[in-house]
Amino acid sequence: MSLNRKYIPIVVTILLFLVMFAAGSFRYTGFFSLQVLMNLLVDNAFLLVTAVGMSFVILSGGIDLSVGSVIALSTMISASLVQQLGWPPLVVIPLVLLMGAAFGSAMGAIIHYFKIQPFIVTLAGMFLARGLCYVISIDTITIDHPFYTAVAQTKIPLPGSSFLSISAVIALIVVAAAIFTAHYTRFGRNVYALGGNEQSALLMGLPVARTKVLVYTLSGFCSSLAGVVFTFYMLSGYGLHAVGFELDTIAAVVIGGTLLTGGVGYVLGTFFGVLIQGVIQTIISFEGTLSSWWTKIVIGLLLFVFILLQRVLTSGSPARK
């Protein structure tokens, strides 16, 4: 099969990741190791989980700005229930996930049934979730429950004396499940159809309403799962956790080659988009003299390049409006 135009963005993404990783390996000693690679996953597990949910939303032609706030709210609810009310984590975690999913489906329902732009509805969702954090508490709530600390410290050994964290494993499972969902289930294909042409999807008799609401439900679920993972990582609940995180997530999805207009892209691309962000951060920390804001500038630049690339690729295809 010849290299299709639709694969160009994802190929560019993977190549970019390899080139960046190779460049880092040549330049810095100690960069080229399995553990550095694994750390990309360990440090970005929550980004990966969120970005997977966001991929579905963007593939369906929408956007979800509430992800960062939902993460913060999840950490906050987990922390307050576990620490302040003494609930068992195994009750709290499913509850938090349910809350995230419910939050997402409410937004999805408003978007679909009242035909308001996803941008503005999820913006309201973002305000609401962030505000609810402060209703719970303005300060950080530290978590010292043994379950959380145990999960946080567990290292799963891998060959080559490297290791993964439980969070990273969760993230990998989410990615695998998402790839399956996107490509091998009706729901997944309906998401693509919806992003391709909503009107057609409707006329083809696809369940547009259900799919749309489910997409936001999924994103809400992923965000709250990312929030749970985040509590393992930070061991605290705080209303200022993950501020501006929605942008990182969207950037990861776009750099992963997904079209912001919907319908085209791969979860695998998002995976590499997250890794690219991780590599940029790693390189900057290895460099030492470069400051953290370069991450944002480089990501902004990559966004620009990818958006322009998308623009060029789509303008050539005949049937796209």
Next chain:
Amino acid sequence: MGRLVKHHLFWPLCVLAALLLFNLCYSPDFFTITMHDGHLYGSLIDILNFGSPLILVAIGMTLVVATKGIDLSVGSIVAISGAVACLSISKGPDQNSLVLILISVLLAVGLSLVLGLWNGLLVSVAGIQPIIATLILMVAGRGIAQLVTGGQIITVTSAKYAYIGSGSLATLPFSIFVVILVLLIALLTRRTALGLFIESVGCNPTASLMAGVRAKWVILSVYIFCGLCAGIAGLLLSSNVSSADGNNAGLWYELDAILAVVIGGTSLNGGRYYLTGTVIGALIIQTLTTTIYMIGVPPEITLVVKAFVVLAVCLIQSDSFRAAFAARWKTRHYPAEKEITRHVS
């Protein structure tokens, strides 16, 4: 009475009045304005003063929204502009030199014009969706601002620079005059035909092109103006605190500005725009913040209130929502109308 209720400023003004009334009940000296050293002091003056950067950004945003666009990068431009001005002043030999201040201000304003131009080019020439096009600068702009400030908070000790954001002229805060000036410039769109073009492009771009309107130029110019407004807002903000913080200056400004625009009655679907409505919208947001501070609730909870305001306003603007309600009262009438419009088109 019916006409009064229908006026686009009626509801925003009601909300503002209700908020002010609540404040008055809560703290009877809320409306008190005192004279001190030739300056006026009081909560109302504070609202105007602290609200002015937001009003500025929202004015720029109004014109962008009117063309069916959106500018997410205003917060970043606010930060960059403040950072550039403060950096330039802090590097100068004499921080109080008028020439230095002028050069710094011009530099910051010039840069924000360029950033606005960048957004405008992406939207009008490259044809990228506004949300996406301005997202680039929203992400990268924060980094640029931090790059300029070196990740630190740059403080300046210049009375002349501080005057822009905290000085007063004729007993009133100077920032109010800046806002009035920019508002007047924006209102020029009504004196010239630019306003007509903006609305026509926002409402029906194809028909506008067929009518010979230079849609690209119109779109380009609104983004440039929006950049300018954000730049000036950045100056006000940094001068008010005599420092620039690349990280936090102008954070969430894009969202507050969009909120102000929407409250003011301008639809996110483009078309008609209301500058005075936007100003009132921005004042509502600022008053809300002040109120929440005053009654001792954590200020962050404003976000919850904002969430409901955004939702309420959008639901009211949503045709489907209104239709769902209208259907209860006048059954079948509205759907039939919908059907005919669909049929004719």
Next chain:
Amino acid sequence: MSTQKPILQMTKIHKRFPGVKALSDVNLRLFPGEVHALMGENGAGKSTLIKVLTGVYSIDEGRVEMEGMPITLHSPLESQAAGISTVYQEVNLCPNLTVAENIFIGREPRRFGRILWKEMNRRAAELLSERMNLQIDVTRPLHTYSVAVQQLVAIARALNISAKVLILDEPTSSLDQKEVEQLFRIMRKLKQDGLSILFVTHFLDQMYEISDRVTILRGGEFVGEYMAEELTRLELVMKMIGKELHLLEELPSLAEADQHTLGGEWIRAEGLGRKGGIEPFDLAIRQGEVVGLAGLLGSGRTETARLFFGADKPDSGRLTLPESAGTVRSPREAIRRRIAFCSENRKTEGIIGDLTVRENIILVLQAKYGAFKAISRKRQEEIAGEYIRMLNINPPNPDHLIKNLSGGNQQKVLLARWLLTEPQLLILDEPTRGIDIGAKAEIQKLVLSLSRQGMSFLFISSELEEVLRVSDRIAVLRDRRKVKEVTGKDMSQQHIMQSIAGG
């Protein structure tokens, strides 16, 4: 064939929209194994009838029977379930999905909820090659194929849903000759398989080539059902746009009634053409001349008009204005050279819905002046008032939003918009469609009186009588080609209809 029972029968269908009778007393019979053409001009009710069949609109009165059983159609899904599938002109598939997915989505072969891609691709390839003789890579995204192939994929999808009735809504309008032949081969094959095809078209040649039977609608009314081979072209055209032959009395052309002297040649198209729009043609318009474009829907009328206005870029030929030695490359340039264009698509290319009547009237003039030479409010009101009076715009309130006006009044506002710029050439594309008789006559009179003052017109209308009434000269278009120019005595309904019918 007549002994067979129809598979689908619609009897005495009525559909009203507030103020409009979209369908009244319409019948339609479809027999298995036939291609049945549905023909009619704009506003004939074709699209309403199809929307009724696909379940988008509900009917007010009448019966729909499928294989003798009465059915009701409330949604596209119900209609599909009843065995009626539609392929629209704008292919309603998802361009980003693969060909196989587009055929199967919603009904993918699965095992334990997992989509079996191999199975799906195999079946898709099989379906396309067996029933449509189409060998393509079904794993490629749909948008990488031409519109013609996309249409075939849409048909394949319809067949896969086991359609008994296939509606093809103007499938050929964006296909070239070879693609049309391919489509027809497939249609013949499907017909042999016993499928009943409702073929909506406005191309006469194609209708005759493929159809067994034809139903004609005009103005929402049922004109009749005929066997294609028994109906001559002339009869067909007359049934679509004109009156019955024996009723046809030669209407005195208004333009002819008072001869006026024409000025010099003002604009000239030489070999002007655009692929898929209109084949290269020559046409010159003189000052004070009204040139009518006669032809059926889809014959290239609008495309011709758009080329004159610079709204589309021509592939060949050139447009010159001898006097000013200029040309026209964009609407802005056209306006500067005093050309005006009232588009047929009032809603999308004409009115700015959320603006007032006054603002809509002055828009073009203001765009001509530029942003900084604003027309004063007082002057705007004077202008608006003047045109509201002159054209009888109702309600006579310049501050009314134009979207709330009736179609006829919107049209008058658009006319006012262009007249205000004092054009030398005014292109009117279907200026009287959807307008009541009174307003129609007013617009016709206006055209005549303005042409007497030296303004030139390019006048397009589906109603031949109207074109005859106002034109000094008529260019006849057929199948995207200019076939004839008639003047003077040759300008009779019958003569022009013959040209339109061709063959």
